[in-house]
Amino acid sequence: KNQVEQSPQSLIILEGKNCTLQCNYTVSPFSNLRWYKQDTGRGPVSLTIMTFSENTKSNGRYTATLDADTKQSSLHITASQLSDSASYICVVSPFNDYKLSFGAGTTVTVRA
Amino acid sequence: DTGVSQDPRHKITKRGQNVTFRCDPISEHNRLYWYRQTLGQGPEFLTYFQNEAQLEKSRLLSDRFSAERPKGSFSTLEIQRTEQGDSAMYLCASSLLGYTFGSGTRLTVV
Numbered sequence: 001k002n003q004v005e006q007s008p009q010s011l012i013i014l015e016g017k018n019c020t021l022q023c024n025y026t027v028s029p030f031s032n033l034r035w036y037k038q039d040t041g042r043g044p045v046s047l048t049i050m051t052f053s054e055n056t057k058s059n060g061r062y063t064a065t066l067d068a069d070t071k072q073s074s075l076h077i078t079a080s081q082l083s084d085s086a087s088y089i090c091v092v093s094p095f096n097d098y099k100l101s102f103g104a105g106t107t108v109t110v111r112a
Numbered sequence: 113d114t115g116v117s118q119d120p121r122h123k124i125t126k127r128g129q130n131v132t133f134r135c136d137p138i139s140e141h142n143r144l145y146w147y148r149q150t151l152g153q154g155p156e157f158l159t160y161f162q163n164e165a166q167l168e169k170s171r172l173l174s175d176r177f178s179a180e181r182p183k184g185s186f187s188t189l190e191i192q193r194t195e196q197g198d199s200a201m202y203l204c205a206s207s208l209l210g211y212t213f214g215s216g217t218r219l220t221v222v
Binding site: 036041098099104 | 116118143145152153154155156157160168201203205207210211212213214215216218
């Protein structure tokens with residue numbers, strides 16, 4: 001069973017609109033939670049990284065939140081642009097383990 | 113260039129052939145990882161090196177797969193007698209504290 005579940009699997013939004021992606025995890029304890037953006041045919045690129053004690057982290061139009069009590073994280077994209085079309089992957093780093101636990105990703109398509 | 117480099121970016125091979133991929137990590141990173149990613153899925157762990165020592169291999173890494181990291185610098189991943197099921201994106205990542213991925217090698221076995 002995957003320890004990191006993401007929803008929705010995919011979504012389509014109009015340029016300029018906002019959207020929120022969800023990540024639920026069971027990895028515990030964990031040292032940090034990361035959101036990556038992966039363009040088609042490319043490797044993942046880090047957007048945000050939060051330790052278990054952080055609630056929110058922003059990177060430009062991307063804002064990630066973390067609720068360690070409910071084991072949920074979200075990634076909010078503000079004023080979407082066509083270049084935001086990509087897969088967004090939630091990744092949890094277990095405490096004292098070098099292997100990351102990956103979600104399957106949410107594919108975001110931004111349309112003009 | 114301070115990123116993780118992977119070569120080649122794309123590889124098309126016939127079933128049964130051997131292929132080798134290369135990863136050049138960020139120079140000060142002592143940890144290096146190989147992952148495999150199929151369409152619509154997150155990356156799956158294959159193997160991990162700390163310096164030149166291969167410390168863990170996933171069960172996904174069958175005996176047709178071998179990885180090396182001589183001298184603790186670059187790493188190679190070799191797949192022998194490729195099968196169509198090997199078609200995937202092979203990602204390399206390195207870390208010291210942070211985690212940085214390369215752009216991957218897309219393998220297509222025909």
